[in-house]
Amino acid sequence: MSLTKEEERDCVRIRPYDKETDLEKVLDLERNCEVGSKKRPILVIDSMGDPLCRIRNSPLFLMMVAESGNDLLGVVCGSIKIATTGGSSGSQAKLGYILGLRVPTRHRRRGIGRRLVLAMEHWFCLNQVDYAYMATERNNEASINLFTYKLGYTKFRTPTILVNPVGNKPGRIDPNVAITKLEISQAESLYKRHMSSLEFFPQDIDQVLSNKLSLGTWVACRRGESWSEASNWAMISVWNCPYRIRVARLPIVCLFRAKILRHLERLSPCFKRIGIPNIFSFFRFYIIYGGHVEGPEAARFMRALCVHARNMAMKQEGYTLILAEVGGEDGIRYCIPHRRDLSFSSDIWCIKDLKEGKKESFDWNSFPPCTSIFLDPREF
Numbered sequence: 001m002s003l004t005k006e007e008e009r010d011c012v013r014i015r016p017y018d019k020e021t022d023l024e025k026v027l028d029l030e031r032n033c034e035v036g037s038k039k040r041p042i043l044v045i046d047s048m049g050d051p052l053c054r055i056r057n058s059p060l061f062l063m064m065v066a067e068s069g070n071d072l073l074g075v076v077c078g079s080i081k082i083a084t085t086g087g088s089s090g091s092q093a094k095l096g097y098i099l100g101l102r103v104p105t106r107h108r109r110r111g112i113g114r115r116l117v118l119a120m121e122h123w124f125c126l127n128q129v130d131y132a133y134m135a136t137e138r139n140n141e142a143s144i145n146l147f148t149y150k151l152g153y154t155k156f157r158t159p160t161i162l163v164n165p166v167g168n169k170p171g172r173i174d175p176n177v178a179i180t181k182l183e184i185s186q187a188e189s190l191y192k193r194h195m196s197s198l199e200f201f202p203q204d205i206d207q208v209l210s211n212k213l214s215l216g217t218w219v220a221c222r223r224g225e226s227w228s229e230a231s232n233w234a235m236i237s238v239w240n241c242p243y244r245i246r247v248a249r250l251p252i253v254c255l256f257r258a259k260i261l262r263h264l265e266r267l268s269p270c271f272k273r274i275g276i277p278n279i280f281s282f283f284r285f286y287i288i289y290g291g292h293v294e295g296p297e298a299a300r301f302m303r304a305l306c307v308h309a310r311n312m313a314m315k316q317e318g319y320t321l322i323l324a325e326v327g328g329e330d331g332i333r334y335c336i337p338h339r340r341d342l343s344f345s346s347d348i349w350c351i352k353d354l355k356e357g358k359k360e361s362f363d364w365n366s367f368p369p370c371t372s373i374f375l376d377p378r379e380f
């Protein structure tokens with residue numbers, strides 16, 4: 001990695017995270033770091049005391065910190081896995097995912113963010129990673145400029161996040177729909193049969209499905225039919241996200257409106273139907289992943305599965321939303337119940353080819369997006 005002369009003069013040191021000395025400082029940075037534009041709503045993450053919670057479920061992971069003396073000047077996380085790249089069927093590559101890049105406001109524009117990413121790319125290269133990728137919000141100018149202009153990343157995919165409030169009344173499941181929870185081995189074989197050619201499908205899907213955060217995989221089909229023989233069916237898996245989030249920096253008008261509606265909701269049962277979630281205080285959430293449908297009637301089975309997941313979340317204290325992330329062009333989004341006013345298609349994934357000098361015939365960067373991609377819940 002090449003540093004500018006100024007950076008070399010600077011006494012900022014990049015090194016792996018050390019829980020003993022860095023935990024409190026990293027949690028402090030997480031609490032106080034301003035993310036995104038000051039004028040737009042943002043998601044604030046509370047790792048509940050475990051800053052590694054967004055990477056520790058991946059096969060290989062690392063957190064790096066930037067420090068100067070006793071001061072923590074930035075952090076970045078990375079994880080490595082093998083996954084499908086799209087293009088010719090079955091082709092796989094080693095992928096490095098960069099996330100959680102944070103530099104405190106007063107230390108920005110000193111090249112620290114760039115150095116942290118370069119250090120992470122260096123670790124990726126030591127581990128023979130083929131592609132590095134990252135996700136950021138469409139309006140995060142600092143992050144997009146850093147990755148695309150300064151570090152050679154290309155804008156790549158644009159997934160959509162579908163949001164559904166959990167609410168306080170159980171949803172009704174169509175009595176003609178049968179829902180079955182699968183054994184992990186059954187789920188694994190369904191995933192391999194129907195999803196292994198999707199971009200980003202992880203080679204270690206068995207580890208995802210058997211992780212304690214994965215609450216299970218369910219299939220739905222017509223009552224009286226066997227799911228394994230049905231021609232119309234749907235499946236989902238549910239992931240219990242290990243951290244809390246809240247929405248901050250909502251325009252004052254929206255905040256006021258939401259507060260009034262929540263107040264009315266408490267006073268009158270007719271407002272309960274609107275179901276205004278409290279997203280301004282920290283809350284937990286489930287992620288629906290691995291959604292798949294087969295057959296022309298499958299949409300209603302998918303809806304039943306999503307109601308089932310929502311009813312599960314309702315039984316847990318402090319769970320406010322169900323999220324599902326789907327490919328920007330993925331038709332499955334029409335089958336997954338969500339609130340349009342809460343859902344957003346603001347993410348951009350950027351990618352960089354790290355295989356210098358050993359180019360293969362297939363260049364993923366230039367490959368057009370598949371309609372569906374596999375969204376790995378470990379990387380949310």
Ligand SMILES: CC(C)(COP(=O)(O)OP(=O)(O)OC[C@H]1O[C@@H](n2cnc3c(N)ncnc32)[C@H](O)[C@@H]1OP(=O)(O)O)[C@@H](O)C(=O)NCCC(=O)NCCS
Nearest residue numbers: 034035101102103108109110111112113114142143145146
């Ligand atoms: C994004 C972030 C990590 C950048 O850190 P940084 O240390 O300030 O970045 P650098 O100094 O290495 O900046 C390198 C380049 O990025 C771009 N950049 C950085 N901040 C920018 C800003 N506020 N506006 C526009 N471009 C910006 C510029 O091209 C800059 O080069 P230049 O200074 O020569 O113009 C920092 O702003 C931050 O912590 N933001 C909040 C968290 C976040 O959004 N993380 C990214 C999520 S993936």
